[in-house]
Amino acid sequence: MPSALDIRLAQLAEEVKVDVLTKTQDLDNAAKIEEVSRAFMSDTITVPTKEMNAYAMRASLGDDVYFEPSTAALEAHIAQLTGKEAGLFLPSGTMSNQIALRTHLEQPPYSVVCDARSHIYRMEAGGAAFHSGANSIPIIPENDHHLTLEDIEPRVVSGTDVHVAPTRIIALENTLNGTIIPQEDVMAISEYAHSHDILMHLDGARIWHVAAETGLSMKELCDPFDSVSLCLSKGLGAPIGTCLVGSKKFITKARWFRKLFGGGMRQTGFLVGAAAYALTNNFPLLPRVHSLAKRMQQGLEELGVGILSPAETCMLFYDPAPIGVEYWEIVERASQLQNPIKINGSRLVTHIQTSPQAVEDFLGLVRTLKEEKAASGWTVADMRPQKKSVFRDVYVKAVKPTK
Numbered sequence: 387m388p389s390a391l392d393i394r395l396a397q398l399a400e401e402v403k404v405d406v407l408t409k410t411q412d413l414d415n416a417a418k419i420e421e422v423s424r425a426f427m428s429d430t431i432t433v434p435t436k437e438m439n440a441y442a443m444r445a446s447l448g449d450d451v452y453f454e455p456s457t458a459a460l461e462a463h464i465a466q467l468t469g470k471e472a473g474l475f476l477p478s479g480t481m482s483n484q485i486a487l488r489t490h491l492e493q494p495p496y497s498v499v500c501d502a503r504s505h506i507y508r509m510e511a512g513g514a515a516f517h518s519g520a521n522s523i524p525i526i527p528e529n530d531h532h533l534t535l536e537d538i539e540p541r542v543v544s545g546t547d548v549h550v551a552p553t554r555i556i557a558l559e560n561t562l563n564g565t566i567i568p569q570e571d572v573m574a575i576s577e578y579a580h581s582h583d584i585l586m587h588l589d590g591a592r593i594w595h596v597a598a599e600t601g602l603s604m605k606e607l608c609d610p611f612d613s614v615s616l617c618l619s620k621g622l623g624a625p626i627g628t629c630l631v632g633s634k635k636f637i638t639k640a641r642w643f644r645k646l647f648g649g650g651m652r653q654t655g656f657l658v659g660a661a662a663y664a665l666t667n668n669f670p671l672l673p674r675v676h677s678l679a680k681r682m683q684q685g686l687e688e689l690g691v692g693i694l695s696p697a698e699t700c701m702l703f704y705d706p707a708p709i710g711v712e713y714w715e716i717v718e719r720a721s722q723l724q725n726p727i728k729i730n731g732s733r734l735v736t737h738i739q740t741s742p743q744a745v746e747d748f749l750g751l752v753r754t755l756k757e758e759k760a761a762s763g764w765t766v767a768d769m770r771p772q773k774k775s776v777f778r779d780v781y782v783k784a785v786k787p788t789k
């Protein structure tokens with residue numbers, strides 16, 4: 387005879403239990419894989435494959451706040467690969483960048499010099515001010531491509547005047563908008579920084595792409611920096627994770643801040659397993675990813691479409707105004723194709739699961755729209771005026787005008 391408590395527990399168990407799988411989960415997942423292969427919004431959308439999951443599930447089972455063997459192995463590997471003493475696995479690139487700043491910045495007042503277009507400045511919810519109380523000094527690169535020492539030197543704050551917040555960090559991003567900073571410029575900035583007691587941080591969310599495109603080693607690319615944040619969930623295609631690398635002292639403190647930020651995770655083995663699979667199997671795919679972006683640029687240029695930022699790695703930014711087409715028209719028509727394509731605005735990103743056919747279909751659609759505009763009597767004289775953002779940013783959203 388069940389007790390009243392047994393009956394109550396059975397009721398509670400009914401309330402608590404949940405099945406998150408849909409009735410057609412396997413079909414939904416197959417559809418998602420197809421959708422991702424035809425989506426150009428980001429490289430964060432790649433999906434874990436059966437092979438990745440199978441490898442990941444064999445990873446160790448420790449609790450990472452204490453010690454997690456597979457996680458420690460990945461941290462040590464990325465540290466060694468980048469020529470640093472230690473590494474720390476984190477849930478996101480944002481947390482990694484923010485913890486790096488917080489760990490480096492010890493005693494205010496201070497400022498962080500960065501590119502005005504950088505993720506650290508524009509896309510991390512004002513984190514440098516919130517978490518570290520830091521003043522950011524955003525700089526627009528004179529060459530519209532990458533920061534140089536000539537851009538940075540006049541903006542660095544130094545001295546003991548009580549009115550100022552001395553610069554403690556120069557934070558670079560490579561790639562930024564998919565473009566590569568020439569290594570000579572990185573080195574010149576680093577030599578200047580280190581001779582002025584300024585630390586160098588790299589948001590290397592996509593530094594893998596620089597290695598794949600230039601042939602420079604990860605160590606060469608990371609040597610000029612005191613800390614580097616490397617994302618595993620972008621171009622490499624892992625579902626989650628970023629590794630922050632630096633000196634042992636820096637990483638020991640960063641681990642402390644990770645706990646403080648609420649980022650101390652538990653059984654991370656399978657996440658790290660997926661990341662290790664991505665390093666081994668997906669890094670070699672990056673040249674193919676870059677060639678798809680370059681093919682896209684070439685096709686768009688042939689059609690007379692403007693290129694706002696070139697496909698140096700896995701992304702490009704385009705402007706269809708020179709053929710009389712608006713972004714929203716492309717987005718709308720792409721979504722109406724028999725086999726739809728997903729895009730947002732000016733940014734086009736290719737990734738390890740991009741289908742070459744999707745690239746050709748996208749170019750075919752732009753060609754069709756161009757022909758339709760020409761047939762309706764549109765000429766270059768009708769081209770809408772070009773606006774440049776104050777940041778000389780190349781991101782433009784597709785917004786359908788409301789009448």
Ligand SMILES: Cc1ncc(COP(=O)(O)O)c(C=O)c1O
Nearest residue numbers: 477478479480481505559589591
């Ligand atoms: C250059 C760069 N840095 C950092 C991040 C932040 O990564 P996450 O989305 O994992 O926080 C992103 C995200 O796309 C990024 O593009």
